[in-house]
Amino acid sequence: MEYTVIILLLPMAMFLLLGLLDSKLSPRMAGILGTLGMIVCTAVAYTTAYQYFTQPRIDGEFPPVTAINIEWLRFTDFLHIDLGIYLDPISVMMLVVITTVSLMVHIYSLGYMHGEIGFQRYYAFLSLFSMSMLGLVVATNIFQMYIFWELVGVSSYLLIGFYYTKPEAVSASKKAFIVTRFADLGFLIGILILSFYTKTFDFATLTAAPGTIITETAGASFLGCSVAAWALALIFMGGAGKSAMFPLHIWLPDAMEGPTPVSALIHAATMVVAGVYLVARLFPLFCVTPEVLDFITVVGAVTALYAAIVACVQSDIKRVLAFSTISQIAFMMVALGVARDTDLHAGLGYMASMFHLFTHAMFKALLFLGAGAIIHAVHSNEMTAMGGLRKYMPITHITFLIACLAIAGIPPFSGFFSKDEILTAVMNKSLFWGIWMTVVAGLTAFYMFRLYYRIFWWNKPDYSHHTPHEAPLTMTIPLIILAAITCVAGFIPFGEFVSVNGQPYHIHLDPTVATTSIIIALIGISLATWLFLKENKKPGAMADSMRTLYTAAYHRFYIDEIYQFVTHKIIFALICRPIAWFDRHIIDGTMNMLANVTQGVSARIKGLQSGYIQSYAWIFLAGALVIAIITMCCF
Amino acid sequence: METPMIYYIIISTIMFFAGVYGFITRKNMLMMLISIELMLNAVDINFAVFNRYLYPDAMEGMIFTLFAIGIAAAETAIAIAIIINIFRHIRNIDAENLDDMKY
Amino acid sequence: MESIAQQVIFYLLAIVIVICSVLTVTTRRILRAATYLLFVLFATAGIYFMLDYTFLGAVQLAVYAGGILVLFVFSILLTSHPGERTPQASIVKRILGLILAIAGTAICTYALITYPFETIPLTGGELDVKAIGHALIGMEKFQYLLPFEAISVLLLACIIGGIMIARKR
Numbered sequence: 017m018e019y020t021v022i023i024l025l026l027p028m029a030m031f032l033l034l035g036l037l038d039s040k041l042s043p044r045m046a047g048i049l050g051t052l053g054m055i056v057c058t059a060v061a062y063t064t065a066y067q068y069f070t071q072p073r074i075d076g077e078f079p080p081v082t083a084i085n086i087e088w089l090r091f092t093d094f095l096h097i098d099l100g101i102y103l104d105p106i107s108v109m110m111l112v113v114i115t116t117v118s119l120m121v122h123i124y125s126l127g128y129m130h131g132e133i134g135f136q137r138y139y140a141f142l143s144l145f146s147m148s149m150l151g152l153v154v155a156t157n158i159f160q161m162y163i164f165w166e167l168v169g170v171s172s173y174l175l176i177g178f179y180y181t182k183p184e185a186v187s188a189s190k191k192a193f194i195v196t197r198f199a200d201l202g203f204l205i206g207i208l209i210l211s212f213y214t215k216t217f218d219f220a221t222l223t224a225a226p227g228t229i230i231t232e233t234a235g236a237s238f239l240g241c242s243v244a245a246w247a248l249a250l251i252f253m254g255g256a257g258k259s260a261m262f263p264l265h266i267w268l269p270d271a272m273e274g275p276t277p278v279s280a281l282i283h284a285a286t287m288v289v290a291g292v293y294l295v296a297r298l299f300p301l302f303c304v305t306p307e308v309l310d311f312i313t314v315v316g317a318v319t320a321l322y323a324a325i326v327a328c329v330q331s332d333i334k335r336v337l338a339f340s341t342i343s344q345i346a347f348m349m350v351a352l353g354v355a356r357d358t359d360l361h362a363g364l365g366y367m368a369s370m371f372h373l374f375t376h377a378m379f380k381a382l383l384f385l386g387a388g389a390i391i392h393a394v395h396s397n398e399m400t401a402m403g404g405l406r407k408y409m410p411i412t413h414i415t416f417l418i419a420c421l422a423i424a425g426i427p428p429f430s431g432f433f434s435k436d437e438i439l440t441a442v443m444n445k446s447l448f449w450g451i452w453m454t455v456v457a458g459l460t461a462f463y464m465f466r467l468y469y470r471i472f473w474w475n476k477p478d479y480s481h482h483t484p485h486e487a488p489l490t491m492t493i494p495l496i497i498l499a500a501i502t503c504v505a506g507f508i509p510f511g512e513f514v515s516v517n518g519q520p521y522h523i524h525l526d527p528t529v530a531t532t533s534i535i536i537a538l539i540g541i542s543l544a545t546w547l548f549l550k551e552n553k554k555p556g557a558m559a560d561s562m563r564t565l566y567t568a569a570y571h572r573f574y575i576d577e578i579y580q581f582v583t584h585k586i587i588f589a590l591i592c593r594p595i596a597w598f599d600r601h602i603i604d605g606t607m608n609m610l611a612n613v614t615q616g617v618s619a620r621i622k623g624l625q626s627g628y629i630q631s632y633a634w635i636f637l638a639g640a641l642v643i644a645i646i647t648m649c650c651f
Numbered sequence: 652m653e654t655p656m657i658y659y660i661i662i663s664t665i666m667f668f669a670g671v672y673g674f675i676t677r678k679n680m681l682m683m684l685i686s687i688e689l690m691l692n693a694v695d696i697n698f699a700v701f702n703r704y705l706y707p708d709a710m711e712g713m714i715f716t717l718f719a720i721g722i723a724a725a726e727t728a729i730a731i732a733i734i735i736n737i738f739r740h741i742r743n744i745d746a747e748n749l750d751d752m753k754y
Numbered sequence: 755m756e757s758i759a760q761q762v763i764f765y766l767l768a769i770v771i772v773i774c775s776v777l778t779v780t781t782r783r784i785l786r787a788a789t790y791l792l793f794v795l796f797a798t799a800g801i802y803f804m805l806d807y808t809f810l811g812a813v814q815l816a817v818y819a820g821g822i823l824v825l826f827v828f829s830i831l832l833t834s835h836p837g838e839r840t841p842q843a844s845i846v847k848r849i850l851g852l853i854l855a856i857a858g859t860a861i862c863t864y865a866l867i868t869y870p871f872e873t874i875p876l877t878g879g880e881l882d883v884k885a886i887g888h889a890l891i892g893m894e895k896f897q898y899l900l901p902f903e904a905i906s907v908l909l910l911a912c913i914i915g916g917i918m919i920a921r922k923r
Binding site: 630634637638641644648 | 864
């Protein structure tokens with residue numbers, strides 16, 4: 017299946033072509049070229065998926081295929097960095113997800129970004145991102161993954177800062193880059209520790225014998241935990257940074273400053289799930305260190321609840337969606353965290369997590385693209401500028417509603433099935449976390465429908481100066497396609513393809529869990545309907561009755577302020593400033609002094625180099641005479 | 652009774668150092684050139700005198716003097732051409748004013 | 755008798771050379787400096803005659819006194835007004851120059867006087883011009899065709915160079 021390399025090379029070529037030609041191409045041409053490239057990519061990815069999943073099973077599982085593996089840098093026999101393409105069920109699944117969403121976003125952007133300055137640059141960056149993300153998922157070894165991991169970080173940075181004349185966009189892109197970069201530091205250290213003990217970067221070798229790491233690191237421990245656990249926890253830190261887990265989530269809401277299709281592609285469907293993918297990829301290793309999985313569960317659960325509460329009170333629709341994304345990714349993390357062992361039932365969370373990743377990518381992309389269409393129509397991100405839009409934008413309305421039902425977990429939409437698997441998996445492991453996550457699911461339904469009603473129902477604001485209208489065809493077609501996928505994706509026998517040990521798993525619904533989750537989702541929806549269907553005083557009164565909580569949630573529980581305090585007041589003021597002073601006055605001062613002394617001395621003696629030949633002659637003859645005198649005196 | 656050789660040489664020494672003095676103290680380039688001629692002349696005398704008094708049978712010193720006179724002529728011609736050219740440009744031939752190409 | 759006459763002539767020449775050399779470099783009128791130089795050159799030619807180098811003396815008169823000095827006078831007239839006094843160098847510079855010149859003279863004179871030159875009594879008399887001619891264009895040992903030609907090429911180069919530099923554009 018060597019042809020899969022096209023999936024990587026084509027977006028790369030597109031990036032170079034569009035990036036180098038830039039304004040030499042007309043915007044229209046650039047958009048069409050980029051989209052065509054993506055169409056070919058998608059076709060190849062689908063072919064790959066078809067071919068991969070129709071091959072005969074060996075021992076009941078689809079064997080992993082290393083399509084290409086090139087030794088890129090060789091340092092020693094053990095230490096060499098390879099580049100290649102590794103196909104197994106999850107990477108093939110990711111290829112399909114990424115190419116599909118990316119293609120949708122490419123098409124959508126033709127309409128959404130129409131007339132923007134830097135349209136060609138935008139498409140070039142989109143191609144760069146697609147290439148990096150695809151390279152990340154097909155990585156054969158952890159180092160290749162790390163390389164592409166950083167590349168998606170860069171392209172995310174570039175795309176968030178696309179409107180680089182806007183100060184908010186610039187600071188948001190910086191924030192995203194620095195926070196994820198900080199997390200990646202942990203990732204890198206984790207990689208180094210891991211490969212130091214296991215003597216390999218290769219995923220296949222690492223996961224084939226997960227016990228090796230325990231035997232290799234036996235006896236080595238740090239702060240009471242084994243080195244293996246530390247290595248994996250640090251790797252998880254990288255994943256948590258990319259996937260916006262608490263408390264490294266602060267960059268994601270700000271990243272909404274980028275163009276909306278970018279938010280759909282990068283900050284909802286693909287890049288932010290890289291952390292989940294990373295944990296899934298190394299899952300056999302995590303299995304041997306249950307304490308790390310427990311840690312992941314706690315982090316995920318806290319993040320899910322936190323983000324859901326914050327999402328309930330935000331007024332910027334993209335921020336609501338951003339917090340909803342954080343919350344949903346936390347669901348996936350929790351599912352991975354509760355999975356134990358590579359047994360089908362104990363490892364149910366693994367399958368559930370991947371399933372939710374798949375469905376979430378589709379309906380969250382749909383939500384973002386829908387939000388983009390709404391923003392396109394009313395020229396504002398704020399809820400207060402919206403309301404009653406269902407009559408103006410019927411297609412957007414219907415597709416948005418489908419996505420909301422899916423994320424709320426109403427059958428038969430895809431979100432119900434995947435979320436249900438997650439809840440079942442969590443319930444199996446621990447009742448406490450099960451109830452916790454069910455509550456979060458209810459909150460999800462509430463805040464999504466709050467958003468939905470506020471946008472499409474509520475009361476109309478004054479649209480007299482500008483009547484909203486339905487989005488152009490290039491924007492509605494991706495919405496319809498994604499909505500269709502959302503409707504049917506739940507019926508895909510996902511467990512047949514992806515499961516923790518590769519054996520086919522037949523998804524069956526746990527009636528108790530399913531019923532509970534539907535009921536709680538309906539409660540959430542009803543509450544939202546009661547509060548937000550028509551304009552009324554109830555939401556305000558409710559907010560007033562819980563003023564403290566409301567304000568805290570509105571300010572995202574002051575996490576950003578805490579970061580601000582820690583970085584500025586403590587790190588900058590107490591550490592950086594003295595160091596800067598030392599650098600400026602002592603180190604630079606030494607250098608300046610040397611330079612000043614040199615300059616002063618040369619200024620003094622430059623008179624000798626006057627250029628007046630008579631002075632030279634005088635000095636020369638005087639010197640000659642002195643030498644003559646010395647010679648005569650000595651001999 | 653011969654004139655002692657040393658007398659000639661002392662005369663040429665005085666002439667030489669008169670040239671040195673002129674070269675160092677005069678600003679006018681033509682004056683500097685004249686001083687150089689003085690020095691050259693003093694050296695010429697030395698050649699001739701040493702040849703005559705120390706090696707009367709040879710004539711290398713004298714031939715050298717001949718060549719030196721020829722070269723002095725060439726050098727003076729070129730120097731004066733340059734000086735006149737400078738004069739045309741800056742209407743002045745003081746050595747101190749020639750700093751356009753300095754630094 | 756003859757030797758006394760020679761002594762007198764020598765002292766006369768010596769006085770002319772010393773005084774005119776000093777005047778050449780001290781006078782502030784440049785045309786006068788050129789004139790004093792002319793006297794010095796004449797006296798030098800006289801010294802060559804006294805040393806029996808009549809050919810050399812003739813060349814000195816013809817080239818130096820006749821050629822170079824005319825060039826000097828021309829260029830002086832081109833670049834300065836008659837009777838103009840050249841600006842004086844600063845007093846410090848002059849004193850320094852004077853010290854250097856006197857010290858140099860003293861040291862050199864001292865060195866020359868103390869060195870025991872082994873002079874050979876003069877013989878032969880006047881040098882044969884024919885011998886000089888042979889020496890200049892011969893190729894044997896102690897003969898100078900190559901330097902002679904080199905000088906001639908140099909002179910040619912000087913002619914061209916002089917024209918190139920001085921011509922008006």
